[in-house]
Amino acid sequence: MPELLGNGPDEMVSGAGRIRGHWRALMGIIGSLGRPALAERGERLSRAMAEDGVASLLPGAAGELWKLDPVPLPIMGEEFEALAAGMAQRARLLDAVLGDLYGPQELMAGGHVPAPLIFGSPSFLRTARRSSGLPRRPMLHLYAADLLRRPDGSWAVLQDRTSLCSGLGQLLENRRLHSSAMAEAFGAAQPRSISPFFELWQEALIRLAPHGRRDPAIALLSPGTRDPHWFEHVVLSRELGCTLVETGDLTMRGGALFLKTLAGLQPLDVVLSRVDAAALDPLDQPEANAAGGVPGLLDAVRHGALCLLNAPGAGLGEAPALAAFLESLCPKVLGETLMLPSLPTHWLMPGAPLPPLPEGYSAWGFRPAGRGAAAEVAARPFDPPPAGLAATALPPLPVAPSLVGSVLTPTPFVLRLFAVSDGTQWHVLPGGIARVAKAGTALTGRLPGGGWCKDVWVPADPSEAIIGPAAQSGPPIAITRTAGAIPSRVADNLFWLGRYVERLDRAARLMRAAVARLRRGAVLPRELAELSTLATCLCEAGLIDEEARPSAGSLTSLANALERTAKPAVQRLQGRIGGLVESVRDRLTADMHATLKQTLRAAEEALEESPDGLPDLARALLPSLRFANAVAGIASENMVRGGARLFLELGRRIERAQAVAAEVAVALDTPPARIEAGLRLVLELCDSVITYRSRYLAILQPAPALDLVLADSSNPRGLAFQLKAIRAALAEVAGFAEEDGPAGRAERLLARAEGVTTALLAAPDQAVEATRLLPSLLREMAAELGELSDSLGRRYFALLPAARAVGVDMGEAAIIEA
């Protein structure tokens, strides 16, 4: 980035060195807090962000986290009104220009917009060009702009944003955190509320539904948890009351878009898209990955069956060189003078000379002319792409006070404002985000995954209480929140979250049991048998290598294997769980999510920080067990009965049932005479030692012990309990208990588990019967549980094969001819 930090106009201090009026109340409050308290507020904000805010993205997500400066940036009401009028005008202008470029292209034919700039822009989506017979629809619904204050005090646009307009979710979070962490300042300055904007936006989405549908289904389309703005998608979908979906959840039928849910296909009318338009539809875009996107989606938009926002191709409005033409386009297209100018911009074709830098600016910044907002500013011209270069004159950045360490320091910033259209009128959000620029920060480009930002406040207008910003004409529309049938993908993720949490629990239990025995030093023959069983269980669970089973007398191989592989194995499980928690985030309340995140983070940290070696492993695994308990608690106490909870429950129960069956089978794979060691271990692993003692005192016999872990459906760690829970959940998911469906299968498994006790009691020798009968029976049952899990996947999660493209190659056709 060009060197231009520092010397721009100061927001707080006037040229005469005095604090400006609209800063005084705010700075009075901040000053009265004192330095240590202010630093503490800064800390609190950072912590809050890391725990349940924007920063708590995926575990281990790379890069700097977002931090919120405790000092907001106030903008005077009058100044904001002027900015808002300018924003609305630019949005109307860009909408009209895009409407022409994707329609008759008269502006290009008339030479008002250069053709090579448009045709050379990778953001010009040819497939979005409107057929002559089809009606013109708005191109923009959402608009954002990055602004700088110039040395003469006026604002100018550095970058228009017409495709993703990221930052609104973060803005919501900033405001929420600020209002609690800086309550005094909030009370004194009384910033205008931003919620009317979101209410209005929600109403606008409803109004935009095709064919004036009264109760439209609205979705926010996200690329998924890997997207750096996933959190924003979660926050926005919640704020706007729409379903959060990914392209894999969608399918076309009869020219309309549908969401795949557990209850079948449900139509969608309005989609707020956060997926790059070039990846939306592999049918229309040969270069798009056939396995991503939804074939036919753009055709539904073209024919008005679906309202996609912003319209596909709208990203062309971000082409940096377009800014060079807006001033002359505005009178031509709108019959108005451009109120909010761009920074001086030139479109440079190869070989064109660079004009002299205008006075008051500190450097030229160069971007690919047609690249869109994703391009970063370079300090020097580079080999131009086909559309040429855009040269933008950059002023020294404006500065505002920010907390650096514990000192308020003037720091440079870029302001981002947002506007939304209800179809007839543009509304500008009274507030925004100020991104604090440091050396090395990209001026433009995608909103990065981290950095410093400030909440932007517009002081409330005293008259607002009477008029209200949301007052608008038109018939009142009832706000509806879509019922939100669970997308199949979400059910799938919940199911696997349940399975992995249980897998983590099992891994921690097995490892703890092994470590406890290995640490005792001299090992009794009985303990050796137990360790051998544990080693087999650990092997079967994929937690240690095959060759680590202890041979007679030597335990070092098991100890070494545990030291080498236990930690990474548990960390892998934790990583998978972290990803799954994130992927179902929109189904959890903020509190639930924060609880899971914090306990999981504690589990991860305990493992990371523990020294290598067995003695510390057992302790380091405790937080993992605690995390599994937290999930169980949330599932039973905090989740609404029904869809979401049922699939989490199914995953946990199936995994646990398989584990119990497999472990008991291994423990009983022993000569009848040595069954006692196996029984002891089984009771320990199933957390049933105390229950057994209270029932049978110290007498250990196969039938009562195995009854407790296999057949007694009141033991929550036993097999029968899991099978009963599976049967109940399946009956609830299907709405009824089908004889030959998965629920029937669970029923039959339960009967087999319950039959174990009778069989053992009837046998002449319980130990002989248990070791002969049970290992194979339990392995069969474990395998059948695996099949049950697969059948659920096929039935509810609709894991279809990936789509692919086919085409006729001319050479290919010729070969067949020959």
Next chain:
Amino acid sequence: MPLGHSRAAAHPALWGDDSPANGRRMGRRMIYSLRHRTAYGYARTVDLASHLLHLKPRILPGQRVLSARLTCLPAPDHHTETHDHFGNAATRLFLVAPHTAFEVTAESLVEVDFPEAPPAARSLPWERIAAAGLGAETADFLLPTLFVPLIPEATAYAAVSFPPGRPVLEGLLDLNRRIRQEFTFQAGVTSITTPIAEVLRMRRGVCQDFSQLMLAGLRGLGLPARYVSGYVRTRPPPGQARRRGADQSHAWVSAWIGDEWVQLDPTNGLVVRDEHVVLAWGRDFSDISPVRGVLLGGGAHRLEVNVDLEPATERVA
């Protein structure tokens, strides 16, 4: 005909319009009967399929579409008709019933009579065209694309035909003739993904390779040129050699000479007059591939393509 009468009746045509007459009488008029059948067979069931077709001939000065009709088996659940950015007709088909085979047949009656190229010697010097190529009509056909990158080898090859000051059409005709003479037509040695540099090295390929080479060379010199997809007549006019690229989809080039586009077929070294039917044009093959689809399921696939372009009178006789 593989598509029997009874099946055609059960699956009525998707298009069956009679297009308005708009041709200007300019020379020898030929009426062709065109039939283009594409059939896929799949190893496993296809659950969902979407196809994008560019199979309906364009209506142009010099090309009248007397009738056009498209049939497909199985019949699509949903289909739409639009015109794309380049003004080509685009048909989209959506099949939701499981199927193991899919075929689409486009049949039309087309009258062609493209005007004779203007006198080559009187066309503008090629540098003048290159200097003025950035207008709204031509700028899209100058830029590099995925299949037609502007590589120096192609520019150098084309530059031989364009010494300084040469009238642009003379240069174009020379380049068109050179590709015909210096390259061997051979199916199966190239595919859609073969780079132009490789075609230049091997000196062999099919119509698509020669057209894309010519496009790369012309665009590299700053001369706007379009990729045209269509057909050349199956049997040659009496007394002439069989045309290369018959019996299948064909491709050629349309080049800008300052006030009009001239169509050149480098595979046959011809100026397009009355032996070709134009389907669509774009920047390269990927803009206008005749049949392209996205499938869910299906496994491996077999493909069969048949094209017949016969003078209508001969066919009736």
